Every structure is written in C-alpha cells, then in structure tokens.
Amino acid sequence: MQTVDDAAAQIEFDRRIADEQKIEPTDWMPDAYRKNLIRQMSQHAHSEVIGMQPEGNWITRAPSLRRKAVLLSKVQDEAGHGLYLYSATESLGITRSELIEALQTGVAKYASIFNYPTLTWADVGAIGWLVDGAAIVNQISLQRTSYGPYSRAMIRICKEESFHQRQGYEIMYELAHGSPEQKAMAQDAMNRNWWPALMMFGPHDSDSAHSGKSMQWKIKRQSNDYLRQKFIDQTVPQIEVLGLEMPDPEIKWNEELGQYDSGEINWEEFYQVINGSGPCNYQRLKHHKKAHQDGEWVREAVRAYSEKQQAKKEQKSA
Amino acid sequence: MNKNSENLYRFLVGLADDSVVLSHRLSEWCSNGPYLEEDIALSNIALDYIGRARMFYQYAVEIEGKGRTEDDIAYHRNEREFTNTLIHELPINDFAFTMVRQYFVDVFYCEYLQQLTQSSDSQVAAIAAKALKESRYHLKRSEPWIKQLSEGTEESKHRVQLALDELENFVGEMFLMEDWEKELVEQGIAVDREALQADWDKQVQEFLAESEMKFPDSQLQIRGGRNGIHTEHLGHMLSEMQYLQRVHPGLKW
Ligand SMILES: [Fe+2]
Ligand SMILES: [Fe+2]
Ligand SMILES: [Fe+2]
Numbered sequence: 001m002q003t004v005d006d007a008a009a010q011i012e013f014d015r016r017i018a019d020e021q022k023i024e025p026t027d028w029m030p031d032a033y034r035k036n037l038i039r040q041m042s043q044h045a046h047s048e049v050i051g052m053q054p055e056g057n058w059i060t061r062a063p064s065l066r067r068k069a070v071l072l073s074k075v076q077d078e079a080g081h082g083l084y085l086y087s088a089t090e091s092l093g094i095t096r097s098e099l100i101e102a103l104q105t106g107v108a109k110y111a112s113i114f115n116y117p118t119l120t121w122a123d124v125g126a127i128g129w130l131v132d133g134a135a136i137v138n139q140i141s142l143q144r145t146s147y148g149p150y151s152r153a154m155i156r157i158c159k160e161e162s163f164h165q166r167q168g169y170e171i172m173y174e175l176a177h178g179s180p181e182q183k184a185m186a187q188d189a190m191n192r193n194w195w196p197a198l199m200m201f202g203p204h205d206s207d208s209a210h211s212g213k214s215m216q217w218k219i220k221r222q223s224n225d226y227l228r229q230k231f232i233d234q235t236v237p238q239i240e241v242l243g244l245e246m247p248d249p250e251i252k253w254n255e256e257l258g259q260y261d262s263g264e265i266n267w268e269e270f271y272q273v274i275n276g277s278g279p280c281n282y283q284r285l286k287h288h289k290k291a292h293q294d295g296e297w298v299r300e301a302v303r304a305y306s307e308k309q310q311a312k313k314e315q316k317s318a
Numbered sequence: 319m320n321k322n323s324e325n326l327y328r329f330l331v332g333l334a335d336d337s338v339v340l341s342h343r344l345s346e347w348c349s350n351g352p353y354l355e356e357d358i359a360l361s362n363i364a365l366d367y368i369g370r371a372r373m374f375y376q377y378a379v380e381i382e383g384k385g386r387t388e389d390d391i392a393y394h395r396n397e398r399e400f401t402n403t404l405i406h407e408l409p410i411n412d413f414a415f416t417m418v419r420q421y422f423v424d425v426f427y428c429e430y431l432q433q434l435t436q437s438s439d440s441q442v443a444a445i446a447a448k449a450l451k452e453s454r455y456h457l458k459r460s461e462p463w464i465k466q467l468s469e470g471t472e473e474s475k476h477r478v479q480l481a482l483d484e485l486e487n488f489v490g491e492m493f494l495m496e497d498w499e500k501e502l503v504e505q506g507i508a509v510d511r512e513a514l515q516a517d518w519d520k521q522v523q524e525f526l527a528e529s530e531m532k533f534p535d536s537q538l539q540i541r542g543g544r545n546g547i548h549t550e551h552l553g554h555m556l557s558e559m560q561y562l563q564r565v566h567p568g569l570k571w
Contacts, residue, residue, distance in 0.1 A: 052349040052357070059345050063562040063571035064389045065338070065375075069368045072345055076361040079354050086354075121562055121571070171571075179569055287349070295352025297477070298413050301470025308469065 017218055022148035025091040033217050037147050038092050039108070040219060045085035046103045047111035048078045050284050054118040055127055063121060070167050071124060077160045084156060088149040104289050112270070113196045115278030122175050122182075122189035128168015130190070130197040130235070136161045137231045138201065146218035169238065176242040187244050194247035199270045201228035229259055236260050319382065322505070325498040326439070327381050328401070329508055331391060332544055334374035335402035338392055340423070341367035342555055343410050352413055359459060363420070366452040373445045393563035397553045398546040405488040407543070407552045414477035417463045418485055424457035425521055426492050429514050438506035461525065468529035475531075482526070482533050490539030493518070 009028035016023065023029055055075050062068035086096045102108035113131055118124060139161065142154045175186035202208055202224040214220035236251060250263035273281070319327060344364035351357040375388035405423065410416045431453055434446035467474040493515040495503075502508035519535050526533045542548065562571070 049349075049354065056349045059348055060342060060558050061561050063393075065368060065372050065392055067571055068345070069365060069372075072348065072361055072365055072368070075348055076358055076365070079348075079357045079361070083354055083358070174571060178571075179566065181566060182569060291350045291352075294350070295356075295413070297471070297473050298352035298467070301467050301474030304474075305466040305470045 017146055020218075022151060023146055024148045032213070033219075034092055036214060036217065037150065037219060038089060038094055040214070041085060041089040041092075041147075041150055042094075042099045042102065043109050043111075045082050045089055045099065046108055047114065048082035048085060050103075050110045050114045050288065051131075052078050052082075053284055053287055054114055054116070054280070055124055057118045058121060058124045061121070062124075067171070074128065074164050074167055077164065081157050081160070084153045088153045091149045100292065104285065104292070106276075106285070109274070110284075111200060112273045112278060113193075113200050114284060115273050115281045116192065116196050117279050119192075120185050120189060122172070122185040123193065125168050125171030125175060125186065126189040126193040128164050128166075129172050129238070130168070130193050131200070132161055132164040132168060133235060134197045134200045134231050136165060137227050137234070141222045141227060142220075144218075144221045150219075172242055176244055183244075186242070190239070190242075190244055191247045195265060195269075196273075198228055198232070198265055199273075201225070201231070203267070203270070232260050232262055323381050325502050326507065327378050328498055329502055330374045330378035330381065330442075332401045332403075334371045334378060334391070335400050336406045337367040337371035337374065339400070339402045339552070339555065340406040341365070341371060342559055343407070344416075344420075346410050347416065356413075360416075363452075363456055363459075366449075366456070370445070370449050370452075373448075377441055377445070389563070393560045394567075397548055397556060400548065400552060400556070401544050401546060402548075402552075403488075403491045403543040404540060404549055405485065405492060407549060407555065408485075408488065409551050411481070412477055414467055414474065415481040415484070417460055417467065418478060418481035420456065421460040421464050422485060422489060422522070423492075424453055424460045425518055426514070427453035428457055429517060430509055430511070433509040433514075437508070442507060464525070465529055468526070468531045478531060482531065486533065486536065487538050487540045489518075489536035490515075491541045491543060493536070494539070494541055494544070496544055 006028075010030065013023070013027070013029060013033075016027075023033075052075050055071065055078075059068065059072050059075065062071050086099060089099060090096060099108065103110065118127065136158065139154050139158050143151055143158060145151045145154065172186050172190070175182040177183075202211075205211060205223045205225045208224055211220065211224065215223070232251075236246070239246060248263045250261060252261050254261045272278070276282075341364045344360050344367065347360040348357055348364075351360060371392070372388050375391050379386045379388065379391060405419060408415075408419065427449070431446045431450040435443050435450060437443040437446065464478065467478045469475070493511045495510065495512055499508050499511070503510050515536060523533055523535070
C-alpha cells in the first residue's frame with residue numbers, strides 16, 4: 001500500500017533520477033528499484049566470482065612465470081571486483097550469505113559466458129581480450145548508473161579492467177604471431193569465444209525482459225544492442241591487427257551506417273546456456289559449492305574464536 | 319663457471335625453486351578459499367613468491383652466462399633437477415595445513431632473509447631486502463590464522479594438530495647446510511641456516527603454547543630436496559606446470 005509519505009518520496013525520487021542525481025543507500029527508493037538493483041548487482045558480483053574459475057583453470061599451467069604472475073593478479077582482481085560488488089549490493093539491505101545462497105540455489109544468475117570451457121591457453125587470451133573487453137563497454141556505461149554505490153564500484157573496477165583486456169590481447173598477439181599451432185590455437189579460441197562474448201550484452205532490445213524499467217530508472221544507461229554494436233566496432237579492427245580470420249563471415253564495414261554489419265547470434269544457444277545447458281554450468285556451481293562447504297569449518301572456527309574472545313573481554317570488564 | 323660461480327648458481331636456483339614451488343601451491347587456492355578475501359590474500363602471497371623466484375632465477379642465469387632465461391630453468395628441468403626443500407612442495411591439503419606450512423616458512427624467512435640482507439653479494443642482499451618485507455607481512459597474517467584455528471572449534475584445533483604433526487618432519491631440512499653452501503657462508507654470501515634452528519624452535523613452541531598446541535621440535539628430518547630427492551608430489555606438479563613448454567618446446571608465449 002502506498003502511503004501519502006511514499007507518494008511524496010516517490011515524487012522526490014523521480015525528480016532526482018530526472019536530474020541525474022545519484023540515489024544513496026539511505027535514500028527512499030521504490031521497492032521494485034531496489035529489487036531490480038539487487039538482481040543486477042548481485043548477478044554482476046557473481047559473474048566476477050564465477051569468472052575466476054575458467055581463467056583459474058590455467059593458472060597452474062600458464063606457460064611462463066611472467067604469464068603466470070599476470071594471470072594470477074588478473075584473477076585476483078576479479079575476486080576483488082566480486083568483493084566491492086557484494087558490499088555495494090549489501091548496501092541495499094541484503095547480506096553476502098543470502099546472495100551466495102541465491103547463487104548456489106540457482107535463483108541468482110551469473111554471466112553465461114563463464115559456462116563455456118577454457119580448453120586451451122588461447123582461451124585465457126580470448127577471455128581477457130573479448131570478455132573483459134565486452135565487460136568494459138558495459139561497465140563504462142554503468143559508471144553513470146543512478147545508484148551511487150554501484151556507480152562508484154564501476155568507476156573503481158573500470159580502472160583495473162583495461163589491464164585485463166591488455167593482458168588478454170597481448171597473449172593473443174603473441175600466439176597469432178607465433179608458430180602455426182599457436183596461431184591455430186588463437187583462431188580457434190577466438191571463434192569459440194566470439195559469439196558468447198556478443199551474447200554478454202543480453203537479448204535484443206525488443207526482447208529484453210528487464211531493460212524497459214532499468215532504462216527508465218537509469219540503472220541501465222544504454223541499450224543492449226547499442227553496446228553490442230559498440231563492442232563489435234571496436235573489436236573488428238583488433239582482429240585485423242592480429243591477422244586472424246573473422247569469426248563471423250558476415251562481418252563487413254557498412255559505409256552508410258558507419259559501423260560493421262554482422263551475423264545473427266544463435267539465440268537458441270543463448271537461452272539454452274542461460275537455462276543451465278551450457279558445457280560448464282553444472283561444474284561451475286559444483287565448484288563454488290564445494291569450495292564453500294570445504295571452508296565451512298574455517299568460518300565456524302573464526303566465529304567460535306571471536307565469541308570466545310568476546311566472552312573473555314566481558315569477563316574482564318565484569 | 320668457476321667453483322665460486324657454480325656455488326652461487328646452485329644457491330640461487332635452490333632459493334628460486336623453493337619460491338616457485340610454494341607459489342604454485344598457493345596459487346591452487348585461487349577460487350577455492352574459505353572466504354573470497356582469502357582467495358585474494360593467498361594469491362597475493364603466491365604473487366610475492368613468483369616475484370622472488372623470478373629475481374633469483376634471473377640472477378642465476380646471469381651468473382651462468384649461457385644466455386638462458388628464467389623460464390628455461392623453471393620449465394625445462396625435471397624432478398631430479400629441482401632443488402627446493404621439501405616443505406615447499408607439499409600439496410595444499412586443507413586450509414589448516416596450508417596456513418601451518420605458511421606460518422613455519424614465514425617464521426623461517428623472517429629470520430633467514432633478515433640475515434641475507436647482510437650478504438656481501440649486493441644483488442642477493444637487495445632481493446633479500448625486498449622479500450623480507452613481504453615475509454614480515456605474511457607472518458602478520460599467518461600468526462593470527464594459526465591462533466584462530468587453534469582456539470576456534472574442536473575440529474579446527476584437530477586439523478591444526480594434524481598439520482603440525484605432518485609438517486614437523488619437513489622443518490629440519492630448512493636448516494640443513496650443504497658443503498657448497500658452507501663455502502658461500504665463509505665468503506659472506508650465504509647465511510648459516512643451522513644457526514637459525516634453535517631460535518626458530520623457541521619462537522614456534524612459545525607461540526603454539528599460547529594456544530595450548532603441541533609441537534615437539536624440528537629435529538626429525540626428512541631430507542633430500544636440495545639433491546633432487548623429492549616427495550612423489552613434485553612430479554605431478556611439474557607435469558602440470560611445465561605442460562605447455564614441454565608440448566611446444568622453444569616457442570614464445
Ligand atoms: Fe572484473
Ligand atoms: Fe566485470
Ligand atoms: Fe576483468
């Protein structure tokens with residue numbers, strides 16, 4: 001039921017959104033705005049964390065000490081991104097353990113791209129280059145999101161993302177200019193990751209379930225299709241520099257529109273993977289649950305220790 | 319290489335092997351820790367050790383003077399050629415084991431590196447100075463972990479005790495001196511490890527006693543790492559770590 005107070009608050013909220021002012025945790029906000037944010041921000045946080053797995057798959061097999069150090073610090077950054085985003089989401093009145101529970105029970109989603117396997121070392125390059133590249137396009141746009149803590153998290157995260165993309169591109173560049181096997185490895189990884197990277201921007205604007213409200217509330221600032229096109233336009237010239245064949249034969253410069261034309265995404269695959277039938281959906285959640293369960297005794301010990309310390313303190317002061 | 323350079327080379331590669339093998343183990347925690355914060359912290363420590371390994375290898379190949387690279391040394395030697403002491407290569411087991419091992423080596427390195435900063439070899443001294451800062455920071459994390467786990471629940475206490483019992487066997491080797499290392503001590507380049515053992519025992523025993531944990535001493539010694547006699551675990555680690563370099567030799571990555 002909406003009270004008179006709520007109605008006044010709603011007017012103030014709408015005015016601030018219209019004026020491009022940030023909404024802060026203590027401000028009044030419509031329930032649906034809060035829910036929508038929790039959904040989007042937690043999905044983003046979970047993506048950072050689940051995304052550690054496919055790249056983590058190569059940390060112990062990285063081909064040089066330098067590559068290993070770079071990859072490990074990249075994956076470590078992603079864990080850090082997960083942390084900022086969890087705490088930014090917590091500012092909406094939900095706890096990290098509730099968020100993790102939602103992830104593990106499949107209520108919350110994470111980026112579908114991480115349900116594909118990293119089969120070769122070139123996948124590590126392709127992920128940094130394409131997946132972080134796509135994430136940057138999205139996240140730059142989200143720096144202007146209307147919720148203050150989310151916007152600030154994006155600004156902070158974007159600073160690190162360009163290093164992620166660079167290290168990925170550097171791996172691809174080295175492979176694309178290496179032996180025939182290395183070049184084939186790079187081509188294959190790009191071909192496999194290209195489409196899932198395009199899918200990261202979500203369904204077409206016309207089919208996007210959450211887009212309308214999100215745009216109205218300025219949680220989302222630019223449409224899925226607009227951002228996807230931006231990504232294609234910036235990435236195609238990079239493929240040319242690598243000297244690899246285009247992953248999509250329909251990619252062609254469109255003089256009239258001043259952008260690249262490209263082929264249609266396989267949306268059936270998109271929905272299949274979102275709904276759990278990607279090659280690694282099961283593995284990713286299983287891994288996450290196992291690490292969580294294996295760590296339970298540690299978290300219990302930490303709780304027990306701090307309770308004991310607390311009790312000691314109280315005894316002293318009594 | 320003359321005798322002196324040979325000794326120095328051996329010394330540097332041994333220290334680098336210690337670091338590279340431990341960093342590998344620590345990196346295995348990434349995405350597997352009990353907290354996201356711990357994934358980050360253990361990765362950080364792993365990164366410090368990779369950095370250390372690289373500095374020691376780079377200096378080693380410079381001394382060797384054959385134009386080899388750090389990766390030639392790290393990725394193209396087999397189990398018998400690796401010379402790390404064994405404590406560094408043991409699998410991560412559970413979090414208690416990983417933290418007890420870390421605590422043991424942290425206490426060791428804080429003392430060892432402190433002395434190594436006095437090395438007459440300025441490059442060795444410089445690496446030691448950098449690494450010492452890191453190890454002091456690592457110890458600030460491993461100590462409270464051992465305390466919390468030792469005084470947490472029955473289960474955590476039990477797990478710490480199991481780790482102590484197993485790791486006890488691998489501590490003594492950190493204090494063993496090979497003949498070539500003794501020669502380096504005489505030249506003022508290396509540190510006398512043996513002389514550090516009594517203090518190590520005392521510090522660790524006193525610290526563990528605060529939490530009523532038992533740790534007899536470090537006298538039981540499983541040895542062999544410096545001479546390429548390892549646990550069976552190392553071979554599996556190297557097969558994983560060296561996989562790409564072995565399948566595609568001679569390429570750049
Ligand atoms: Fe990230
Ligand atoms: Fe991200
Ligand atoms: Fe990233």
